[in-house]
Amino acid sequence: MDKTQEQPPQKKVRVLGLDDVPDGEARRVEVEGHKIAVVRIGEDLFAIGDMCSHANYSLSEGPVDPEEVTIECWKHGAQFSLCDGIPMSLPATQPVPVFKIERIENSIFIHIPEGSE
Numbered sequence: 001m002d003k004t005q006e007q008p009p010q011k012k013v014r015v016l017g018l019d020d021v022p023d024g025e026a027r028r029v030e031v032e033g034h035k036i037a038v039v040r041i042g043e044d045l046f047a048i049g050d051m052c053s054h055a056n057y058s059l060s061e062g063p064v065d066p067e068e069v070t071i072e073c074w075k076h077g078a079q080f081s082l083c084d085g086i087p088m089s090l091p092a093t094q095p096v097p098v099f100k101i102e103r104i105e106n107s108i109f110i111h112i113p114e115g116s117e
Ligand code: FES
Pocket: 052, 053, 054, 055, 056, 057, 073, 074, 075, 076, 077, 078, 090, 091, 092
C-alpha cells in the first residue's frame, strides 16, 4: 500500500519573505490558528510549534544554536531540535510539532494540514 496516500491534505501558505528572517534567528507567525516559529540557519529553514511544551512560552523569542540545530526556550532553558521538535534537555519532556517548510525564490511557505485549526 502506498503510504503517501495516508498523508492528510495540506495547504501551502506564504508566511514571510526570506529577508524577514535573519540568519540565526527566529520569527513567530500564526497560520490557520497554528503558532509557528520560523527559523533560519544559513540557507536552511525550519518550522516548529512556537509554544514551549513545558509552559507555553514563545520559543521564537529564545536563542537559536546553529551548531546543534536547536532553539532554546528563554523561560527555563529547554532546548528543542529544529529537525523533529524533540526536547533535548529538561524541563520540557514533550515534543512540539514540526511543519514542512519550503522556500520559493524569496518567499517562505509552510504546509499546514487542512482542517487542523
Ligand atoms: S516554559 Fe519553556 S522550558 Fe519552561
